[in-house]
Amino acid sequence: MSGHNGDGHFDRPQDRIVLLVVVIIAAAIAAALAFVPKINGLFTSDKSYEITTQFFFVVVLGGAVGLAYKRWDTARSDDKKRLEEEREMRLVRREALEEFYCSSVSLHHEYKKIRRTLRAKSFQKEGARLIERKTFEHLMDRLEDCQLNAESMKREVLVQKDLFGRSQKDLHDALHKLEGYLRKSLSQHETEYASRREMKDSDLIRIGKVLEDFIASRGSSSNADLFDSAKGVRALVLELIDQISHDGYSNR
Numbered sequence: 001m002s003g004h005n006g007d008g009h010f011d012r013p014q015d016r017i018v019l020l021v022v023v024i025i026a027a028a029i030a031a032a033l034a035f036v037p038k039i040n041g042l043f044t045s046d047k048s049y050e051i052t053t054q055f056f057f058v059v060v061l062g063g064a065v066g067l068a069y070k071r072w073d074t075a076r077s078d079d080k081k082r083l084e085e086e087r088e089m090r091l092v093r094r095e096a097l098e099e100f101y102c103s104s105v106s107l108h109h110e111y112k113k114i115r116r117t118l119r120a121k122s123f124q125k126e127g128a129r130l131i132e133r134k135t136f137e138h139l140m141d142r143l144e145d146c147q148l149n150a151e152s153m154k155r156e157v158l159v160q161k162d163l164f165g166r167s168q169k170d171l172h173d174a175l176h177k178l179e180g181y182l183r184k185s186l187s188q189h190e191t192e193y194a195s196r197r198e199m200k201d202s203d204l205i206r207i208g209k210v211l212e213d214f215i216a217s218r219g220s221s222s223n224a225d226l227f228d229s230a231k232g233v234r235a236l237v238l239e240l241i242d243q244i245s246h247d248g249y250s251n252r
Contacts, residue, residue, distance in 0.1 A: 094244045096163055101237045103153060108230045111146045111182065114139050119215040122207055129212060134201035140189035147186060150179035167236045174236070178229040185214045 118139050122131040154175040157164055164171055188208040196205065207215075213222035 090244050093163060094241060097237055097241050097244070100153070100156070100163075101234065101241065103149070104230070104233050104237065107146055107149050107153070108234075111143060111226075114143050114146070115215050118207075118211065122215075129207040130204040131207055132201065133196060133199050133203050133205050136189075136205055136207075137196075140186060143182065144186055144189070147179060147182035150175060150182055154179055164240065167240055171233060171236050174229040174232040177225045178233070181223070181225040181229070185210055 118131070121135045121139075122129050124130075154172060157168060157171045157175060161168055187210055192205075199205070214226075216222055
């Protein structure tokens, strides 16, 4: 197999060593021809000595030095190209992580709105929290969209090892808890759907214990899986973005 590529550039380490040896030998012979006393006596004539000396200086030494310089210039260009490709890859990864972060923030804001609206639209009566059926159905539809978005984000983390790196498992675990909590909060909506079909939009229904936990104060341990997990997701992604930014600055 050839020791160089189609452009004539030596790529293997042994090829570069051979090239260096050739340059050294050519330089040594040229120096001997030029500076060793009475070396011209080894030639049949002064003309042959002159031709040989010119040949080594111009063709052999000049060619070897030119080839070495070309190889050095090619290596420098390759390094510059590699650094540019790495910079572009970091930029693409940063943009993907920023998009993922924005998705996580949007998801968090959406179920916070649902939670607040559910609390505001419901009321306590005789120890039960009640809400109109139409409002309940609308909010649960929105909450189901949140759960599906969280599930989609969890799958994205699972399949994109190159994007999330060593944080992949922690991100997946946090999203798994978050998505599981949202799915649990939809249990009443799913299991009681048949019994609500005959109800009017204005009829009142009772909010179950799971949803009461969902709309409880943020400090409640019952909804810690939701808020703590969401906070963990954002912190992990921000850490990855900061790491990429720091690496990019270090390589400038």
